[in-house]
Amino acid sequence: xxxxxxxxxxxxxxxxxxxxxxxxxxxxxxxxxxxxxxxxxxxxxxxxxxxxxxxxxxxxxxxxxxxxxxxxxxxxxxxxxxxxxxxxxxxxxxxxxxxxxxxxxxxxxxxxxxxxxxxxxxxxxxxxxxxxxxxxxxxxxxxxxxxxxxxxxxxxxxxxxxxxxxxxxxxxxxxxxxxxxxxxxxxxxxxxxxxxxxxxxxxxxxxxxxxxxxxxxxxxxxxxxxxxxxxxxxxxxxxxxxxxxxxxxxxx
Amino acid sequence: xxxxxxxxxxxxxxxxxxxxxxxxxxxxxxxxxxxxxxxxxxxxxxxxxxxxxxxxxxxxxxxxxxxxxxxxxxxxxxxxxxxxxxxxxxxxxxxxxxxxxxxxxxxxxxxxxxxxxxxxxxxxxxxxxxxxxxxxxxxxxxxxxxxxxxxxxxxxxxxxxxxxxxxxxxxxxxxxxxxxxxxxxxxxxxxxxxxxxxxxxxxxxxxxxxxxxxxxxxxxxxxxxxxxxxxxxxxxxxxxxxxxxxxxxxxxxxxxxxxxxxxxxxxxxxxxxxxxxxxxxxxxxxxxxxxxxxxxxxxxxxxxxxxxxxxxxxxxxxxxxxxxxxxxxxxxxxxxxxxxxxxxxxxxxxxxxxxxxxxxxxxxxxxxxxxxxxxxxxxxxxxxxxxxxxxxxxxxxxxxxxxxxxxxxxxxxxxxxxxxxxxxxxxxxxxxxxxxxxxxxxxxxxxxxxxxxxxxxxxxxxxxxxxxxxxxxxxxxxxxxxxxxxxxxxxxxxxxxxxxxxxxxxxxxxxxxxxxxxxxxxxxxxxxxxxxxxxxxxxxxxxxxxxxxxxxxxxxxxxxxxxxxxxxxx
Numbered sequence: 001x002x003x004x005x006x007x008x009x010x011x012x013x014x015x016x017x018x019x020x021x022x023x024x025x026x027x028x029x030x031x032x033x034x035x036x037x038x039x040x041x042x043x044x045x046x047x048x049x050x051x052x053x054x055x056x057x058x059x060x061x062x063x064x065x066x067x068x069x070x071x072x073x074x075x076x077x078x079x080x081x082x083x084x085x086x087x088x089x090x091x092x093x094x095x096x097x098x099x100x101x102x103x104x105x106x107x108x109x110x111x112x113x114x115x116x117x118x119x120x121x122x123x124x125x126x127x128x129x130x131x132x133x134x135x136x137x138x139x140x141x142x143x144x145x146x147x148x149x150x151x152x153x154x155x156x157x158x159x160x161x162x163x164x165x166x167x168x169x170x171x172x173x174x175x176x177x178x179x180x181x182x183x184x185x186x187x188x189x190x191x192x193x194x195x196x197x198x199x200x201x202x203x204x205x206x207x208x209x210x211x212x213x214x215x216x217x218x219x220x221x222x223x224x225x226x227x228x229x230x231x232x233x234x235x236x237x238x239x240x241x242x243x244x245x246x247x248x249x250x251x252x
Numbered sequence: 253x254x255x256x257x258x259x260x261x262x263x264x265x266x267x268x269x270x271x272x273x274x275x276x277x278x279x280x281x282x283x284x285x286x287x288x289x290x291x292x293x294x295x296x297x298x299x300x301x302x303x304x305x306x307x308x309x310x311x312x313x314x315x316x317x318x319x320x321x322x323x324x325x326x327x328x329x330x331x332x333x334x335x336x337x338x339x340x341x342x343x344x345x346x347x348x349x350x351x352x353x354x355x356x357x358x359x360x361x362x363x364x365x366x367x368x369x370x371x372x373x374x375x376x377x378x379x380x381x382x383x384x385x386x387x388x389x390x391x392x393x394x395x396x397x398x399x400x401x402x403x404x405x406x407x408x409x410x411x412x413x414x415x416x417x418x419x420x421x422x423x424x425x426x427x428x429x430x431x432x433x434x435x436x437x438x439x440x441x442x443x444x445x446x447x448x449x450x451x452x453x454x455x456x457x458x459x460x461x462x463x464x465x466x467x468x469x470x471x472x473x474x475x476x477x478x479x480x481x482x483x484x485x486x487x488x489x490x491x492x493x494x495x496x497x498x499x500x501x502x503x504x505x506x507x508x509x510x511x512x513x514x515x516x517x518x519x520x521x522x523x524x525x526x527x528x529x530x531x532x533x534x535x536x537x538x539x540x541x542x543x544x545x546x547x548x549x550x551x552x553x554x555x556x557x558x559x560x561x562x563x564x565x566x567x568x569x570x571x572x573x574x575x576x577x578x579x580x581x582x583x584x585x586x587x588x589x590x591x592x593x594x595x596x597x598x599x600x601x602x603x604x605x606x607x608x609x610x611x612x613x614x615x616x617x618x619x620x621x622x623x624x625x626x627x628x629x630x631x632x633x634x635x636x637x638x639x640x641x642x643x644x645x646x647x648x649x650x651x652x653x654x655x656x657x658x659x660x661x662x663x664x665x666x667x668x669x670x671x672x673x674x675x676x677x678x679x680x681x682x683x684x685x686x687x688x689x690x691x692x693x694x695x696x697x698x699x700x701x702x703x704x705x706x707x708x709x710x711x712x713x714x715x716x717x718x719x720x721x722x723x724x725x726x727x728x729x730x731x732x733x734x735x736x737x738x739x740x741x742x743x744x745x746x747x748x749x750x751x752x753x754x755x756x757x758x759x760x761x762x763x764x765x766x767x768x769x770x771x772x773x774x775x776x777x778x779x780x781x782x783x784x785x786x787x788x789x790x791x792x793x794x795x796x797x798x799x800x801x802x803x804x805x806x807x808x809x810x811x812x813x814x815x816x817x818x819x820x821x822x
Contacts, residue, residue, distance in 0.1 A: 004702065006705075021634045022639075025628070029629045033625045036596070047604050049604055056601040056602075058540060068593050069590060076582040076585045079631070080575075083631075084578075167402075177637075183567065185496070213326070213714050
């Protein structure tokens with residue numbers, strides 16, 4: 001019964017924060033909903049017109065009014081404080097786990113800054129996710145890229161830098177994160193740390209024109225050796241393709 | 253008769269000016285600056301566009317009834333989506349609200365006309381012309397850039413057709429009309445109240461009219477600015493929303509969300525006003541606390557409008573701003589909660605007459621509670637990251653649109669219909685209509701909420717039934733039920749429209765005060781003469797008609813000769 005009302009099961013710590021708060025708000029909401037509609041039905045049944053009865057006016061005193069307002073204010077403030085706490089939690093990138101890619105930050109630093117032999121750390125794997133009509137392009141730290149399918153190692157903190165080359169897109173893979181915009185000219189980011197291998201379906205969630213509905217994406221979470229093998233294979237494939245294009249251009 | 257203090261069926265001032273030139277009725281109506289004729293154009297136009305908007309959404313729901321359906325081409329779907337959502341918001345909900353206010357507010361405050369009668373005529377024609385333009389565009393290029401026409405998608409680079417121009421012009425003209433009429437109503441309420449009708453004695457509906465007008469002046473102006481800049485971007489090499497040229501697309505998002513947040517409030521405010529009029533009259537006792545209700549109504553406007561960024565949680569905005577918007581959105585629970593407590597306390601202890609306006613008002617209270625609770629759940633940033641731009645957020649907004657503008661608006665129509673036409677609508681059809689709308693809304697929006705929870709996007713022309721864990725959760729069944737629900741809802745709406753049409757000829761003659769109302773509009777004849785009142789009474793309380801009835805009763809007791817029932821006590 002409750003499974004019916006629950007959001008997609010969380011496979012990342014920040015998605016877990018989202019789901020927790022959803023449940024809190026849902027319970028508050030359902031209590032209010034039952035109270036209002038229950039009272040409405042009960043009052044209508046109780047006070048339907050009868051012969052000879054006179055309307056009886058209720059008297060509300062100032063303390064009762066202030067008490068009611070204070071009651072609702074408490075709901076608002078509790079939700080506000082929880083909201084800030086969970087927003088902060090969900091935004092904080094946690095460290096990669098023991099099964100994850102340990103040297104992600106090291107690799108990135110080495111490639112971009114050319115630092116030799118920096119100490120391995122459990123920093124996040126930074127990937128650029130660029131939306132364009134109507135696909136997602138993922139750029140990995142070593143310069144490899146892939147379209148539509150993002151391949152990441154399990155138990156590794158992955159930070160996505162969102163960008164757009166044309167119109168506004170919005171990245172979301174249920175269970176892994178929240179929604180974040182890829183707007184041209186703005187930088188935005190989200191992160192996730194998948195706890196299980198498998199394929200997670202997602203899509204773009206901002207209307208982007210004719211083929212918006214088919215602008216889908218998926219995240220394939222694999223173990224670290226598979227990830228490294230895939231990265232190498234993808235990189236080789238790209239190099240071969242580029243060599244082929246150069247060859248064709250050179251001949252023409 | 254001779255002292256000029258009775259309600260006279262004649263129109264002495266027209267006779268002194270000589271008989272007016274004979275014109276056909278429709279021309280008279282089109283050129284009239286009488287607030288009641290203008291309101292008839294507003295309401296008639298709004299209900300016609302409601303039918304068109306519903307047809308559009310039924311087609312959309314048919315396309316989404318089963319997975320990977322190919323009933324409607326993607327481009328056609330996007331056109332239907334863009335036109336129908338603009339229709340329901342800007343051509344149904346807003347004009348219905350302004351039509352009701354334009355009709356009722358001058359009568360409720362004891363005014364003989366609006367502050368600027370000609371401006372009202374201009375305003376209604378701007379709306380009708382804008383709406384007409386949107387639908388005429390199906391002959392050439394209808395808009396296809398979604399419900400909010402966001403740049404860069406709506407810029408010439410990505411949409412070269414004239415679709416976005418149509419959207420800008422149509423919505424722009426209509427909104428310009430609403431802003432002008434909002435100014436008109438705000439001035440009318442501020443300046444033309446009857447002697448003694450202090451702000452604190454203002455009827456709840458007229459007061460909500462003032463708040464709605466202020467909301468529209470702020471929200472509509474923001475949209476007009478945004479549309480002007482977008483048009484300059486499109487055709488006069490502007491760079492307001494072009495990130496390459498020093499502008500930013502996010503500016504348009506801010507401005508358009510201020511507008512759409514304002515529209516959301518205008519789904520809500522007229523319904524709050526109307527329900528707060530209807531519940532006391534049909535319960536036989538006054539509102540639980542007028543002061544609390546009016547303060548709450550007024551508080552909705554600043555809190556609601558300041559929460560516009562709550563729709564932009566996924567954008568790259570510094571956290572502080574988002575926290576502020578979240579706080580404003582959450583604080584709305586205080587005035588809205590107070591309003592619900594007020595309504596429940598009003599019917600508690602009353603003697604409820606379950607006539608058509610009351611049935612609609614009670615159903616509206618119920619649906620509004622669903623929509624507002626849905627909105628409360630989404631007000632928190634992390635939950636919004638989960639539910640935004642899924643059909644769950646559509647469902648929450650849809651509940652408020654149907655509960656507020658449709659059920660609340662119809663409650664108001666059923667309530668004031670006898671004043672407008674002199675006849676009442678049928679009770680049987682009314683009950684069936686209210687029931688179908690309530691059930692249809694639940695059948696539509698509960699499955700949409702659940703589908704959104706499973707990640708179904710808004711605005712997609714087809715959805716996929718993939719084999720993964722999320723989509724395995726009955727997305728197809730949910731969409732099918734939602735489509736069936738939409739048809740039930742539409743049938744309910746049609747029943748009320750049929751009822752309104754039948755009532756014009758076949759309704760029961762109603763008399764001047766069919767419900768025993770306490771506010772000044774029931775002091776005028778049904779329908780009222782062009783000048784509304786021969787004599788405007790002094791107002792001594794928030795319930796002027798009760799005072800008048802009591803004065804008549806006192807006079808009957810003291811004088812041997814009974815006074816005429818229609819004689820006013822000025």
